Amino acid sequence: MPYHDALAAGIPVTSGSDAPVTAPDWLQGISTMILREGRGSGRVSGPDQRIGLEAALRTYTTNAAWQDSAEGWKGTVEPGKVADLCVLDGDLLTLDPHDIPQLAVRHTILDGEIVHADH
Helix, strand or coil: CCHHHHHHCCCCCCCCCCCCCCCCCHHHHHHHHHHCECCCCCCECCHHHCCCHHHHHHHHCHHHHHHCCCCCCCCCCCCCCCCCEEEECCCCCCCCHHHHHHCCEEEEEECCEEEEECC
């Protein structure tokens, strides 16, 4: 997927975790978009198509909500929108992208209610 070129052309790239079409692990998806490294070989495929963390996150959040014509009620964290989010056991902003897939999900919040808590 030419992520960088598509985004540079103004195309709203979207991502999802719809198994079995793709791996259900969105953290792996984020890491892959940033690194573009093969999981088995570590070989970089299309290094010029790497994108940053913020752009990768948008493919799963605001862009995905836009694709569903649901940007008015989901996709960002702000008053009046559903609070569907997860709390991770680490800081995505400072973590090595190689380590993103190993992050634990500490809490999952659905419509403002905690539905999963890893104590």
